[in-house]
Amino acid sequence: MVKELLRKLSNAHGISGSEGSVAELIRGEVAPYVDEISEDPMGNLIAVKKGDDFSILLAAHMDEIGLMVKFVDDRGYVRFVTVGGWFDATLYAQRVVLHGEKGPVYGVIGGKPPHVMTEEDRKKPVKVDDMFIDVGAISPEEVGDLGIEVGTPITLDREFRELANNRVTGKCFDNRAGCAMLIRTLQQVESPHTIYAVFTVQEEVGLKGAKTAAYRLNPDCAIATDTTIPGDHPGIERKDVSLLMGEGPVITVIDNNGRGLIANRKMIAWLRTTAAARGIKVQLEVGKGGTTDATSIHLERGGIPSTTLSIATRYIHSPVEVLDIVDIEGGVALLVEALKTEPKF
Numbered sequence: 223m224v225k226e227l228l229r230k231l232s233n234a235h236g237i238s239g240s241e242g243s244v245a246e247l248i249r250g251e252v253a254p255y256v257d258e259i260s261e262d263p264m265g266n267l268i269a270v271k272k273g274d275d276f277s278i279l280l281a282a283h284m285d286e287i288g289l290m291v292k293f294v295d296d297r298g299y300v301r302f303v304t305v306g307g308w309f310d311a312t313l314y315a316q317r318v319v320l321h322g323e324k325g326p327v328y329g330v331i332g333g334k335p336p337h338v339m340t341e342e343d344r345k346k347p348v349k350v351d352d353m354f355i356d357v358g359a360i361s362p363e364e365v366g367d368l369g370i371e372v373g374t375p376i377t378l379d380r381e382f383r384e385l386a387n388n389r390v391t392g393k394c395f396d397n398r399a400g401c402a403m404l405i406r407t408l409q410q411v412e413s414p415h416t417i418y419a420v421f422t423v424q425e426e427v428g429l430k431g432a433k434t435a436a437y438r439l440n441p442d443c444a445i446a447t448d449t450t451i452p453g454d455h456p457g458i459e460r461k462d463v464s465l466l467m468g469e470g471p472v473i474t475v476i477d478n479n480g481r482g483l484i485a486n487r488k489m490i491a492w493l494r495t496t497a498a499a500r501g502i503k504v505q506l507e508v509g510k511g512g513t514t515d516a517t518s519i520h521l522e523r524g525g526i527p528s529t530t531l532s533i534a535t536r537y538i539h540s541p542v543e544v545l546d547i548v549d550i551e552g553g554v555a556l557l558v559e560a561l562k563t564e565p566k567f
């Protein structure tokens with residue numbers, strides 16, 4: 223069931239460069255359904271379903287945005303840097319998990335209570351450089367004894383929960399939603415073609431894993447699976463973001479005003495034709511900001527025809543992302559059908 227799979231993936235932890243435990247979880251889910259599974263030197267998890275000479279790369283990034291220990295001060299407070307694109311205010315007053323050598327250590331991002339804030343303090347949001355993590359320790363030695371040191375990865379401590387209308391909330395649906403879509407696709411797909419399903423690393427810090435994987439595998443075409451932003455809540459207008467949550471997976475036409483990916487028109491036509499034939503609702507995205515693994519894949523080798531299939535997810539890059547399970551199910555149905563055929567180049 224997609225919801226239970228997403229629950230496991232969202233509750234798992236893996237910032238960019240530390241995706242190992244997410245990779246292990248995914249390996250367990252897909253290994254029985256594929257012919258080969260391996261990890262490359264970057265840490266990408268590559269699952270192969272063997273078919274004919276035409277190969278299709280499907281990519282889903284496993285990494286989540288997080289934090290990393292930079293310094294522990296003389297009172298045992300942990301100072302950190304952000305890894306990936308956070309909005310500072312989002313981090314204030316969050317509970318976090320530090321993934322040290324001796325297992326998980328819990329902490330909080332603390333700050334002044336309103337009672338002791340000045341008028342000036344109240345007016346401006348706290349900057350991440352002024353934030354710190356309190357793990358309860360009273361000295362740097364004690365923090366060290368907990369297995370925490372410079373370079374320890376940190377994630378948010380936020381569990382998956384169900385909301386009304388088959389909607390769910392949790393951390394890092396960007397991009398465990400794409401991982402769930404790709405896992406369910408692998409579990410169901412019957413394709414005449416060779417399918418390379420790559421669960422990539424380090425997307426959030428520069429689309430890195432997808433780049434080396436695409437070079438290594440040299441596929442005939444590629445689809446990245448990821449999340450994108452809907453324009454259906456207060457504060458966003460549909461003229462700026464036209465997508466709706468619950469109205470089907472999203473096919474990228476361009477991202478980042480075309481400076482990222484200009485998707486291959488024949489790839490788009492392939493997915494749209496399949497969706498229309500099967501009565502699967504899809505949406506088209508002309509994106510202003512943000513990129514995906516397809517942005518780096520399409521520039522590998524001599525150029526790889528690519529697009530992205532995304533799940534419209536509210537509040538991405540926060541610990542309370544929200545999506546509609548029906549969109550992931552639609553994405554799986556579309557991929558399973560499309561992979562029975564191939565794009566017409």
Ligand SMILES: [Zn+2]
Pocket residue numbers: 283396397425448449
């Ligand atoms: Zn993403």
